[in-house]
Amino acid sequence: MxxxxxxxxxxxxxxxxxxxxxxxxxxxxxxxxxxxxxxxxxxxxxxxxxxxxxxxxxxxxxxxxxxxxxxxxxxxxxxxxxxxxxxxxxxxxxxxxxxxxxxxxxxxxxxxxxxxxxxxxxxxxxxxxxxxxxxxxxxxxxxxxxxxxxxxxxxxxxxxxxxxxxxxxVGVAGLSPRWLNQLDPGGVAVVPVEHAGTHPVLTVRGPAAGPVTAEVICPSGFMSAAGPLTATHQFAHPAPAAPGELAPLTVTAPARFDPPLGALAYRDLWYAAGVWHRRATHAAVPGAEHSCLVLLAEDRAQGAAIPPDGSVLSTGEPALAQDAADILRRWDAEGRPPMRAWRVTLALAGRSDAPIWVPANWSL
Structure with missing residues (x-):
């Protein structure tokens, strides 16, 4: 060939x-x-x-x-x-x-x-x-x-x-206002922006001074940028847990989905979890083929994981296990919205000398 x-x-x-x-x-x-x-x-x-x-x-x-x-x-x-x-x-x-x-x-x-x-x-x-x-x-x-x-x-x-x-x-925490300043009116930016440990792709519109809004296009995982484009900010989620960082988990709620969610639907759930909970990220979970959605405690050793079958696995901090169960119920009650259904409003955050536009508010 x-x-x-x-x-x-x-x-x-x-x-x-x-x-x-x-x-x-x-x-x-x-x-x-x-x-x-x-x-x-x-x-x-x-x-x-x-x-x-x-x-x-x-x-x-x-x-x-x-x-x-x-x-x-x-x-x-x-x-x-x-x-x-x-x-x-x-x-x-x-x-x-x-x-x-x-x-x-x-x-x-x-x-x-x-x-x-x-x-x-x-x-x-x-x-x-x-x-x-x-x-x-x-x-x-x-x-x-x-x-x-x-x-x-x-x-x-x-x-x-x-x-x-x-x-x-490349994966970024937010958009540089300088990109938007160099963009002619009516232009668009397509950017993978960090959300709950992944980089969903956004279509972003707006002037450098705001307001800036976005729509979600698709899930993705990119290598992260360096410098101010990955600055921490008040809307950020925790960094993913490294293998072995999360303590052993036990089942605290049975499987909710039979069959388990497919890859895209699982990413839809994951996106919603990131909207509704600031501790959403991902971690390697023993027995799971891929990293799972987790709500990670401040000490990064405790948390609650939601695998694709909709069960809840947790260690310590019972409140996080309850939060995970609530996310599953809420996502079901909302009709299992796909990530493309979300509309995003961005806010300036990051470093004072090099601010970035980051996702701050969401609506369906």
Missing amino acids: NASDRRARLVDDMRAAGAPMSAELAAAFAAVPREAFVPGGFQRHGGGWAGPGDRDFLDLVHRDDVLVTKVDGRMPVSSSSQPSLMAIMLAALDVRPGHRVLEIGAGTGYNAALLSALGATVVSVDVQADVAARASAALSAAGVERVQVQTGDGYAGAPGHRFDRVIVT
Whole structure:
């Protein structure tokens, strides 16, 4: 199978995953060679490194999967995002030919290449000089036009430029007012903003001085930014609990959902829990395949977990177990709202010298 056929198969896989593939978006993914943006290879899920000389390299590149391209110790610090998530975010961005786009987080350059294929002119900003240099080199080698990569603090955006759209490809606690100040009236920002230990993608509108509002697009998990974009604030949730940090749990309420919630419905419950409880985050729970939604106590050792079957597992602090049961009842009573049903109002918070717009109030 040649590269063109592999890209066509990737587009089919993205459609099957539920990505909204317009004709223009499908054409962009079918035209841009993803392999050109990972010339140094990427980390295999089972360990080790996949390189261009490996027999399975092209097959792995063209899977609907994230490709981790840089690690610091064991911590991923740069990647090529999952294509179906990229497609969802690009569809929400609603890019038209001639649009000027500010991208925060250059990554491999692949997302900027897709934006260029959609007809946009792009300024991509990355705080990591080596990441920016590799993205710029890959874009040049692939013959991509209308993309400028800059090294700098993403909080500042791209001073001196005006944009129709802003897209952020790294997890943040909130939006820099400077992005909104560089955005023309009527423009939109698509941003993964921290909420209960994850980074749901928001479509955000409003001027730098406010009011600023948002709609929820989809669940996601991104690597976190650095600096003022991840500043703590009064609306923040606890950081996720590390393995072994949460004390052993016991069942305090039986399963509520039979069968258990699917992945998307579970994320819907998770989002609502983050709206209704400031201690919502996630933690590794023994016996659970993935991290679970938890209400984490201040000491970070006690808490209550809600796995996908709707049971409640807890240790210490009975009030948190009761809160978890109340969240389950309330979510059911509200008709199990999807995260896209929420409307968000943002408020200025974070550092006094570098404030950020963060989610503060929600309505269904």
